[in-house]
Amino acid sequence: xxxxxxxxxxxxxxxxxxxxxxxxLREAITNMNIYDDNAExxxxxxxxxxxxxxxxxxxxxxxxxLEQEGLIxxxxxxxxxxxxxxxxxxxxxxxxxxxxxxxxxxxxxKLASEEGLSALHDLxxxxxxxxxxxxxxxxxxxxxxxxxxxxxxxACDLIKEITDGLFxxxxxxxxxxxFENDRARxxxxxxxxxxxxxxxxxxxxxxxxxxxxxxxxxxxxxRYVDID
Amino acid sequence: xxxxxxxxxxxxxxxxxxxxxxxxLREAITNMNIYDDNAExxxxxxxxxxxxxxxxxxxxxxxxxLEQEGLIxxxxxxxxxxxxxxxxxxxxxxxxxxxxxxxxxxxxxKLASEEGLSALHDLxxxxxxxxxxxxxxxxxxxxxxxxxxxxxxxACDLIKEITDGLFxxxxxxxxxxxFENDRARxxxxxxxxxxxxxxxxxxxxxxxxxxxxxxxxxxxxxRYVDID
DNA sequence: CCCTGGTGTATGGTATACCACAGTACTAAG
DNA sequence: CTTAGTACTGTGGTATACCATACACCAGGG
Numbered sequence: 167x168x169x170x171x172x173x174x175x176x177x178x179x180x181x182x183x184x185x186x187x188x189x190x191l192r193e194a195i196t197n198m199n200i201y202d203d204n205a206e207x208x209x210x211x212x213x214x215x216x217x218x219x220x221x222x223x224x225x226x227x228x229x230x231x232l233e234q235e236g237l238i239x240x241x242x243x244x245x246x247x248x249x250x251x252x253x254x255x256x257x258x259x260x261x262x263x264x265x266x267x268x269x270x271x272x273x274x275x276k277l278a279s280e281e282g283l284s285a286l287h288d289l290x291x292x293x294x295x296x297x298x299x300x301x302x303x304x305x306x307x308x309x310x311x312x313x314x315x316x317x318x319x320x321a322c323d324l325i326k327e328i329t330d331g332l333f334x335x336x337x338x339x340x341x342x343x344x345f346e347n348d349r350a351r352x353x354x355x356x357x358x359x360x361x362x363x364x365x366x367x368x369x370x371x372x373x374x375x376x377x378x379x380x381x382x383x384x385x386x387x388x389r390y391v392d393i394d
Numbered sequence: 395x396x397x398x399x400x401x402x403x404x405x406x407x408x409x410x411x412x413x414x415x416x417x418x419l420r421e422a423i424t425n426m427n428i429y430d431d432n433a434e435x436x437x438x439x440x441x442x443x444x445x446x447x448x449x450x451x452x453x454x455x456x457x458x459x460l461e462q463e464g465l466i467x468x469x470x471x472x473x474x475x476x477x478x479x480x481x482x483x484x485x486x487x488x489x490x491x492x493x494x495x496x497x498x499x500x501x502x503x504k505l506a507s508e509e510g511l512s513a514l515h516d517l518x519x520x521x522x523x524x525x526x527x528x529x530x531x532x533x534x535x536x537x538x539x540x541x542x543x544x545x546x547x548x549a550c551d552l553i554k555e556i557t558d559g560l561f562x563x564x565x566x567x568x569x570x571x572x573f574e575n576d577r578a579r580x581x582x583x584x585x586x587x588x589x590x591x592x593x594x595x596x597x598x599x600x601x602x603x604x605x606x607x608x609x610x611x612x613x614x615x616x617r618y619v620d621i622d
Numbered sequence: 623c624c625c626t627g628g629t630g631t632a633t634g635g636t637a638t639a640c641c642a643c644a645g646t647a648c649t650a651a652g
Numbered sequence: 653c654t655t656a657g658t659a660c661t662g663t664g665g666t667a668t669a670c671c672a673t674a675c676a677c678c679a680g681g682g
Contacts (some may be wrong), residue, residue, distance in 0.1 A: 182470050234458075255552070263551070264497065270491075323486055325493070
């Protein structure tokens with residue numbers, strides 16, 4: 167077969183409309199203006215389909231996926247509503263996060279390459295103890311990056327998949343969880359200790375530090391975040 | 395307000411067709427004849443819609459949910475296929491299971507009531523060390539029950555939700571994982587030790603025992619189960 | 623003035639018709 | 653006989669029309 171295929175480009179990013187509506191909606195909901203104030207929580211199928219320029223059929227298939235993912239709730243004969251997580255659900259998510267990331271840390275002490283660990287080390291060095299003030303936005307991003315990096319080092323695709331979903335949900339209430347400077351500083355200290363434990367290949371310690379670090383966040387949300 | 399509300403029953407279980415097709419398909423796929431042999435892995439939308447007596451529209455919405463859940467894969471323009479988990483995916487699922495159940499055990503040592511623990515104790519007493527032979531089917535059920543009970547004691551709805559999903563997927567390959575008697579016996583011993591640790595409220599030990607118990611299964615699958 | 627019943631409308635649920643592409647079979651040419 | 657090309661068919665993707673219900677608004681009666 168000397169069929170000289172012209173590099174015709176992997177065709178378009180011709181995702182099906184179902185896929186595109188799913189992703190677009192997901193994007194829209196997670197980045198939604200303000201999620202907790204008096205934001206519009208009702209979605210209208212016909213309006214949406216017009217906005218996207220597609221018919222209701224693929225749109226509804228996307229909505230069905232969104233519902234399965236827990237981002238929206240479809241009430242028969244009533245409409246589709248953006249779901250507002252309860253405080254208990256948030257706490258549960260952080261709990262699962264703690265369980266999975268600590269397992270990832272445990273695995274990382276056994277599986278991670280030296281290069282991977284040093285890359286992680288670089289991530290925490292980006293922010294210094296005194297440097298945090300005024301860079302909360304960036305730090306918040308770097309914070310997520312750090313945790314995702316640990317999870318990546320754990321080399322378990324399913325853990326990555328589930329935690330990505332959790333982060334997506336949690337991002338929706340990020341605005342409410344104002345990380346005060348003090349918390350950020352203590353967080354940085356925790357991160358440094360975690361990296362040290364990982365580099366020392368100290369499985370038990372790395373697992374414990376990661377778990378406790380995340381459970382600190384859980385306790386903080388429990389005490390100070392007021393939703394519902 | 396002295397409104398004497400009559401307990402009027404939550405009305406009918408008027409599930410939508412989308413919901414029913416979703417559940418029916420899910421049921422059908424998880425209990426599917428033999429999942430690994432030469433079973434039919436291609437699903438035909440029109441045939442299914444006729445079998446269910448509904449149109450393709452709600453059926454496809456159900457399929458979209460199934461795909462999101464990972465039970466099927468919809469290949470654009472090609473069709474929908476029942477997904478066959480790879481060995482790596484199975485191992486990942488057991489890994490997540492270990493992480494979540496050990497976290498549940500940890501929480502159980504702090505949250506569980508004495509009644510809950512004694513109920514768990516009863517579960518392990520149902521099967522004795524020598525009693526397992528010939529009752530593998532029942533034991534397999536009791537085994538799942540035991541793990542679900544621990545998760546329930548952890549009192550984290552999301553952990554329950556996720557692990558339920560994992561069990562559903564794993565059930566599909568249960569047939570392949572022949573639990574030989576020896577494994578069952580050792581499993582029973584593990585279970586008894588776990589209960590003891592829980593009743594002693596020994597958080598660290600309970601966490602460790604549960605994790606190691608599940609990781610033993612992972613190692614067993616890794617070594618002896620051959621799929622793909 | 624309030625409460626109740628009915629009608630109308632808007633919106634979600636379902637069915638169906640149509641379209642586009644992939645896979646296959648058949649035919650023709652080398 | 654083999655291979656390539658073309659046409660046909662079947663299946664998934666999409667659009668649209670129709671149906672059923674929930675909610676709002678209005679009218680009439682208490």
